[in-house]
Amino acid sequence: MSDPVAPCSRPTADAPPLRTSITLPQPGTVLLDVHGEVDTLTAPPLEQALSDLLAEQEADRLVVDLSGVTFLASSGLAVLIRAAHRAADRRLRLRLVTASRAVRRPLQITGSEQLFDMYEDVSAAVD
Amino acid sequence: MSDPVAPCSRPTADAPPLRTSITLPQPGTVLLDVHGEVDTLTAPPLEQALSDLLAEQEADRLVVDLSGVTFLASSGLAVLIRAAHRAADRRLRLRLVTASRAVRRPLQITGSEQLFDMYEDVSAAVD
Amino acid sequence: MSDLDFPTSAETLDGVSTVEVRTSANAALIPTIRAVASDLAARADFDLDAISDLRMAVDEACATLVDVAAPSSSLRCTFLVRRERIEVRAEVNAGQPDAAVSTDTFGWRVLQTLADDVQALRTPGVDGNGPTVGIRLDKHAGDAPR
Amino acid sequence: MSDLDFPTSAETLDGVSTVEVRTSANAALIPTIRAVASDLAARADFDLDAISDLRMAVDEACATLVDVAAPSSSLRCTFLVRRERIEVRAEVNAGQPDAAVSTDTFGWRVLQTLADDVQALRTPGVDGNGPTVGIRLDKHAGDAPR
Ligand SMILES: Nc1ncnc2c1ncn2[C@@H]1O[C@H](COP(=O)(O)OP(=O)(O)O)[C@@H](O)[C@H]1O
Ligand SMILES: Nc1ncnc2c1ncn2[C@@H]1O[C@H](COP(=O)(O)OP(=O)(O)O)[C@@H](O)[C@H]1O
Numbered sequence: 001m002s003d004p005v006a007p008c009s010r011p012t013a014d015a016p017p018l019r020t021s022i023t024l025p026q027p028g029t030v031l032l033d034v035h036g037e038v039d040t041l042t043a044p045p046l047e048q049a050l051s052d053l054l055a056e057q058e059a060d061r062l063v064v065d066l067s068g069v070t071f072l073a074s075s076g077l078a079v080l081i082r083a084a085h086r087a088a089d090r091r092l093r094l095r096l097v098t099a100s101r102a103v104r105r106p107l108q109i110t111g112s113e114q115l116f117d118m119y120e121d122v123s124a125a126v127d
Numbered sequence: 128m129s130d131p132v133a134p135c136s137r138p139t140a141d142a143p144p145l146r147t148s149i150t151l152p153q154p155g156t157v158l159l160d161v162h163g164e165v166d167t168l169t170a171p172p173l174e175q176a177l178s179d180l181l182a183e184q185e186a187d188r189l190v191v192d193l194s195g196v197t198f199l200a201s202s203g204l205a206v207l208i209r210a211a212h213r214a215a216d217r218r219l220r221l222r223l224v225t226a227s228r229a230v231r232r233p234l235q236i237t238g239s240e241q242l243f244d245m246y247e248d249v250s251a252a253v254d
Numbered sequence: 255m256s257d258l259d260f261p262t263s264a265e266t267l268d269g270v271s272t273v274e275v276r277t278s279a280n281a282a283l284i285p286t287i288r289a290v291a292s293d294l295a296a297r298a299d300f301d302l303d304a305i306s307d308l309r310m311a312v313d314e315a316c317a318t319l320v321d322v323a324a325p326s327s328s329l330r331c332t333f334l335v336r337r338e339r340i341e342v343r344a345e346v347n348a349g350q351p352d353a354a355v356s357t358d359t360f361g362w363r364v365l366q367t368l369a370d371d372v373q374a375l376r377t378p379g380v381d382g383n384g385p386t387v388g389i390r391l392d393k394h395a396g397d398a399p400r
Numbered sequence: 401m402s403d404l405d406f407p408t409s410a411e412t413l414d415g416v417s418t419v420e421v422r423t424s425a426n427a428a429l430i431p432t433i434r435a436v437a438s439d440l441a442a443r444a445d446f447d448l449d450a451i452s453d454l455r456m457a458v459d460e461a462c463a464t465l466v467d468v469a470a471p472s473s474s475l476r477c478t479f480l481v482r483r484e485r486i487e488v489r490a491e492v493n494a495g496q497p498d499a500a501v502s503t504d505t506f507g508w509r510v511l512q513t514l515a516d517d518v519q520a521l522r523t524p525g526v527d528g529n530g531p532t533v534g535i536r537l538d539k540h541a542g543d544a545p546r
Contacts, residue, residue, distance in 0.1 A: 271423070271424065271426070271428070271429055272423065272424060273421065273422070273423045273429060273432055274421070274422040274423070275419065275420070275421050275422075275436075276419070276420040276421075276422070277417070277418065277419045277420070278417065278418060280417070282417065283417055283419060285439065285443060286419055286436060286439050286440055286443070289435055289436065289438075289439040290421075290432060290435065290436060292435075293431065293432050293435035294432055297431060297432070
């Protein structure tokens with residue numbers, strides 16, 4: 001799996017426990033990379049990062065890589081779900097990359113998986 | 128690194144947080160494998176396992192693989208140090224395999240490293 | 255809502271281990287309470303899904319309570335570790351006289367999904383103090399092999 | 401030995417976060433207190449050696465105190481998380497009237513090596529109760545990059 005080389009990298013504002021960055025791995029694809037814990041304190045910066053992702057009007061493929069997320073609270077789920085609805089307004093489905101139980105489990109038990117296209121690694125999601 | 132096939136395996140009594148087993152990877156070499164946390168509750172079963180190791184009179188190479196140890200308290204250190212003294216009585220030095228900071232750090236800061244021959248992987252230690 | 259009957263010491267009664275964690279009612283300290291929940295569940299041989307669920311449920315309960323806690327007050331979270339299940343009671347002193355745990359939120363629905371049983375607790379305040387509000391939840395160890 | 405002056409609530413004073421953990425004075429619960437120590441140190445950006453040292457120091461302090469605690473009593477451990485350092489105070493009610501923390505052991509020497517500062521604490525018991533004995537220790541974050 002080769003990490004796509006980013007022609008453009010904009011780190012977004014982040015409290016220490018959450019790091020986000022947006023890259024354009026290929027034309028028409030925007031990738032939001034998220035690292036850390038998404039809880040009541042860090043859901044707001046995640047929401048901001050998702051807004052930045054959704055602001056990419058040229059893109060028709062929006063990928064959120066959650067492989068580096070080690071905890072996902074309901075506040076974080078709610079932010080993802082709202083972003084899915086905003087993407088749906090543009091007739092797009094968000095692609096989520098989920099590698100760990102800490103992320104998959106909350107999406108599963110709330111039945112939210114159906115709102116997203118799910119991938120197990122980022123190379124498949126951006127392809 | 129190939130794990131030596133054990134001609135003889137005797138699991139010793141263990142509380143859930145500590146698992147020990149003794150194998151003879153090759154003639155003259157006895158290997159004590161330790162997994163778990165060594166604290167005030169689990170130092171006694173470790174001491175018993177070390178006694179079993181030292182009881183192998185035919186062996187001239189005594190190896191303690193601590194790669195699977197995730198915590199080492201002073202009570203565990205004291206048990207290792209006593210075993211080193213008992214080995215010294217037989218003009219042997221215990222070989223310790225330490226892979227993690229959780230084990231290396233306590234040995235370093237107490238200056239106990241000098242009592243052992245230290246290895247970073249088990250294949251080098253049994254060789 | 256039922257009355258609070260909060261254990262005040264950390265005795266071991268009938269094989270129940272009790273761990274009580276008290277922090278300032280500040281969202282920045284919830285991660286530490288999550289860590290306690292994970293650690294206790296892992297040591298109680300919960301399966302991996304059950305550990306993940308308990309961690310998330312405890313986070314949700316604490317986040318809900320911190321939201322209604324009085325300024326500079328504390329969050330108290332007690333874990334009763336039984337055979338095959340952990341009971342958690344979290345509570346705060348609320349700032350507003352009419353404060354209560356909202357049970358009509360997305361968070362509460364998630365909490366109900368995560369825990370095997372969950373209850374909002376409330377004891378009215380005396381002498382003009384705000385009420386004590388809390389959440390009690392129960393989580394079973396699960397049966398999947400670890 | 402100095403007097404115990406144990407914080408009873410979990411306020412945030414002057415940017416100090418306080419986390420208090422109370423368990424039965426039982427060695428089986430010390431791993432959970434270790435987990436709290438590791439978690440707080442990691443979040444306070446301690447370097448990896450300092451995290452490891454604090455975890456071991458807290459374990460040592462608690463193990464020492466559990467040894468002298470009265471039957472069915474509790475172990476109280478308070479973490480004061482400051483900028484660049486964590487102060488830990490652990491205490492138990494001792495069973496024997498003459499109980500004290502032994503400072504002539506291998507364990508105590510290790511504790512002195514692990515912590516930047518360590519003190520044994522003791523308050524005589526009143527009305528025939530055993531004394532309260534405790535250990536206070538200080539650990540700095542270290543400066544190695546993580
Ligand atoms: N049971 C559910 N499953 C999936 N999504 C839900 C569910 N309940 C609410 N949502 C979504 O979660 C988001 C946040 O819900 P909202 O009601 O605003 O939060 P809250 O209930 O905490 O006030 C909304 O976008 C909503 O569509
Ligand atoms: N500073 C030290 N460095 C290395 N080993 C030590 C040190 N102090 C004691 N030991 C060894 O640790 C072991 C346990 O020490 P001991 O005095 O029996 O324990 P305690 O002091 O807890 O009663 C002994 O084998 C002793 O040789």
